Amino acid sequence: MAKSNHWLVKTEPSEYSWAQLTRDGRTHWSGVRNYEARNNLRRMRRGDQVLFYHSNSGQEIVGIATVAREAYPDPDADSGDWSAVDLEPRKALEAPVTLFRMKNDPDLVQLALLRKPRLSVMPVTPPEFQRILALGRSHS
């Protein structure tokens, strides 16, 4: 059985929020126009867990989504070799994990979100994923 991978996607909540994903039940994760981000989309496998990060006005991880459909040609691209995946909401974090919290956590110094701040789709290691889940479980 294939190992499950973990990812993080960024979105401006004014563009597409966790609340909207929850209402929709499922969405096309399209419009990615960066090669590294696109390649990460293509590495996603059905069932992988995806941390859902609100950039700009949010600046926190708010929930966990899951990959419902693996990469296919981006329906929003009129030219170019771009991909989309489908995401479904899985679970909101009890306590959103803020960017500030992550920046100050010694276990997360390698987190791609902190090291490549402009990348919109990135991998998360299993220990990082578990740490973020723990931080999101409740306030301590």
Added chain:
DNA sequence: GCCAACGTTGGC
């Protein structure tokens, strides 16, 4: 193929 100019992203 280099690299300067430009555009976009996103934290602050």
Added chain:
DNA sequence: GCCAACGTTGGC
């Protein structure tokens, strides 16, 4: 709203 980081574009 500013601006640093950085990816992309295009002239040469």
